[in-house]
Amino acid sequence: MSAAAPHAKGWSTLSVALHWTIVVLIVVQFIDHEWMVDLWRATRRAAPIDATTEAWGWVHIVAGSLILIATLARLLDRYAHGRPPYPAEEPTWASWLARITHGLIYAILILMPIAGLIAWFGMIGEAGEIHEFLWTPLLVLIGLHVIGALAQQFWFKTGVLKRIFVPGTV
Template sequence: MAQASFETEWSRINIWLHWLIVLLIIVQYIDSESMVSLWDATQQGTQTAQFTKYVGWGHIAAGSTILVAAFIRLVDRFWTGRPVHPQGVPSWATWLAKITHFLIYAILFVMPSLGLLAWFTGNDTYAQYHTFFWTPLLVLVAVHIIGALAQHFVFKTNVLTRMLTFKKRYRRRGRC
């Protein structure tokens, strides 16, 4: 069971892993075509450019890192707790945030797992399901970003800024 947390900030590891996952999702989006080319060449038994191989294997490594980072974030979240939801926010917004986070985590586990299963078994069905999850992931990420901006600009909470607390912590030490 998750430990209760009355802190106002996320743990430092949770923040860094959040932004690492964001960066890796962007990388995955950019290099997805090279992975498709590598997949097709592998399935057909043909050669592909060396660069495509490197980028394809980078896609596999980045996806594996996303899977591990999401797992560590979830463990950290249960171990250290999470900041309390802000007061004065409509209940529908809190529920939407909870559902969005749950679905993002589900995809961050399912999508890389399917990609790894596809790659190491050569199963095209797993690859198709892996690819299918791009659109739902991007929609959920958009909802997540819009929600964070709404928390900041509409509801006037600190939800957005507490995911940037590494800046605040350095300021406390007088480094910025």
């Protein structure tokens, strides 16, 4: 079955669970990223690190790695089971905007943790800069995505919002 199989019966339970797991993990990254920056700077300068910074820094590394795994698992599941069709009620431009937004979100959720891992385990500053650079585009895309989801619900009046909460809803 292709990645865009139109006859998929809603999102799978795994896909819905991973969507919300990734949301929670991104909130965790939002909260802990300043500690990670402190840990990174102190480690590179061989400066002393307090226990709180170290603990939250490692939360960042673990949560970020889990985002990578969850995103890859989500894409595999999407490839195996397809995704529900884009609603016929919405205009074509809106479906294309959604496709592009989703594609870029997936790309950043893969590239960003890989750049972070390369920066940290290789102590490579350029990878850290790429990692940092991707944060703002990710936030903008998430903002666009959430506005899109709310527009689906209240403007185009499709049932798309329900299907990301209830597996099997088309």
